[in-house]
Amino acid sequence: MEGDGNGSALGDESPQNLQSDGEASFLSGNLFLDHVGEVTLTQNPDGLSWKLLESSENESRCLGFKLVPRVATEIKFSDVYAVEFSNCSLMHGSDLSIAGKCFLSHGSVASEMFCFTVHGFQRSQSQPCLWVLAAYTFGHKDLQTCQMWVNQVNASLKMQIGRPKSLLVLVNPMSGKANGCNIWEKVAPIFSRAKVKTKVIVTLRAGHAHDIMVTTTNKELNSYDGVVAVVSGYGSSILCIFLINIISIAGYPSYSKFMILETLNDDSKITGLICSTTGARDPITSALHIVLGKRVCLDVAQVVRWKTKSTSKVEPFVRYAASFAGYGFYGDVITESEKLRWMGPKRYDIAGTKVFLTHRSYEAEVAYLEVESEKPCAAPDNCCQQGRIWPLRSTNKSERVVCQVNCIICNTKPIPHAKPYSRLEETRWKKSKGCFLSVAAALISNRNERAPDGLVVDAHLSDGFLHLILIKDCPRAMYLWHLTQLAKKGGTPLNFDFVEYHKTTAFTFTSFGKESVWNLDGELFEAHQLSAQVFQGLVWLFASGPEV
DSSP: OOSSSSSOOOTTTOOGEEEEGGGGGOOOEEETTTEEEEEEEETTTTTEEEEEEEEHHHHHHEEEEEEOOOOOOEEEEGGGGEEEESOOOOOEOOOOOTTSSSSGGGOEEEOOOEEEEEEEEESSSSOOOOOEEEEEEEEOOOHHHHHHHHHHHHHHHHHHHHHHHHEEEEOOSSSSOOOOHHHHHHHHHHHHHTOOOEEEEEOOOOTTHHHHHSSSHHHTHHHHHHHHEEEOGGGGHHHHHHHHHHHHHHOOTOOOOEEEOOOTTTTTOOHHHHHHTTTOOOHHHHHHHHHHTTTTTEEEEEEEEEEESTTTTTOOOOEEEEEEOOOOOOHHHHHHHHTTGGGGGGHHHHHHHHHHHHHHEEEEEEEEEEOOSSSSOOSSSGGGGOOOOOOOSSGGGGGGOOOOOTTTTTOOOOOOOOOOTTTTGGGGGEEEEEHHHHHHEEESSOBBBBBTTTTSOOOOOSEEEOEEEEOOOOOOHHHHHHHHHSSTOOOTTOOSEEEEEESEEEEEEEEEOOEEEEEETTTEEEEHHHHHEEEEEEEESSSSOOOO
């Protein structure tokens, strides 16, 4: 029931007088919005909307100018994670910066009434990928009216598909700056309001999380809708690898759903997995993605180490990578950083500088499975090799399709790829042999604060491909130029003669030296001979993709 223009009907409105739109039973009525004033609240098919009453607008004037607070006027149910009765009983009038200079009836009076709060989020105006908590408290003098609204909103939220009800939470208290427990305390209320049950386990030692998953029965694992790893700083890489190994431990690849909650410190990098899947390294944003049931498929690479050293026997050992595998420069950096753990996150900068100055190259052979494109290469002729479809270097900027929310490429049904070791496919294997400064295999773009576009700007989360980047031996100054382009927004780090770029589904690697260390999602992985194969969309990730 709406006001008559002469005054408020807020106190006289009863639940029976609330409007109902046909069979859908959508509510509409006058309520009081905290710090705004009296509004007409309406339930739409996809959310709630409200409009300031005309009587409130007339009272909120100064010198003939309308003074209306800058607040949202609607919220979608897909952006609401909870609704609950509020403890407060006082509702305040509109908040205006010049309220002290002009007399406003609503700004000077606090009314007592029953109230409920709708919890959701808003996107940051400066950074759309950053989600900020938003709460809207509505009040009414009739308890049954508030109860009706709460019941109606809850009924709409139950219709939202894919929201988790039970989660296993693993908190790493020692990762990064030992801030894991503080992060969980910050986001725990979000899960509580959303009525998501959480079993929280704080890991006590290295390998504790792995042991937990090994000893947990399949029945208990199946009772969870996902696994959440709470970490900070660089520790995310370690737990990320552990979570990927759930695939081999529990044997339920279609079930594996996980998310990483992180905090951004001044001296820590933005990990590639978080920045490439949510766009922001923020614990609140990650928590909201989880409770709202946002999810994307993620490619996973199965990495098999056949020999640890050149003199070793063939002993296959399987690992999984979700974002990156690197050799040469990347392996040396992770090796040096392990010696400087006492320095904290700054050790990576020191180690990277030392390895760059050393400028060491490694003799090796890389074989990759040639993949045919669905359309001819549109790059200039000098970018393509005879017999190749994919260009050695990146395509023009205008042709790049960046992975983002509701990505068309990632949402395409999986294309069955031939097994990499099938005899029928032997003729499609290509080899590259020489001295390499680095070998990188990226499954996703791996955006971070040092590489805003990532290693490969148009890499996707779930297209079934990995991007093989081979940096052959070159003068130090040229390699520095390559790294400079990598650190530059809109740079072209792949457009160099000493850089080979191959889009593939599988590759093999054989070292001709004595030492051979890989960086596998941030962990040391010693391997003289290995192979890697991509599995498209193998795991689910609580994320929506970056908004670019």
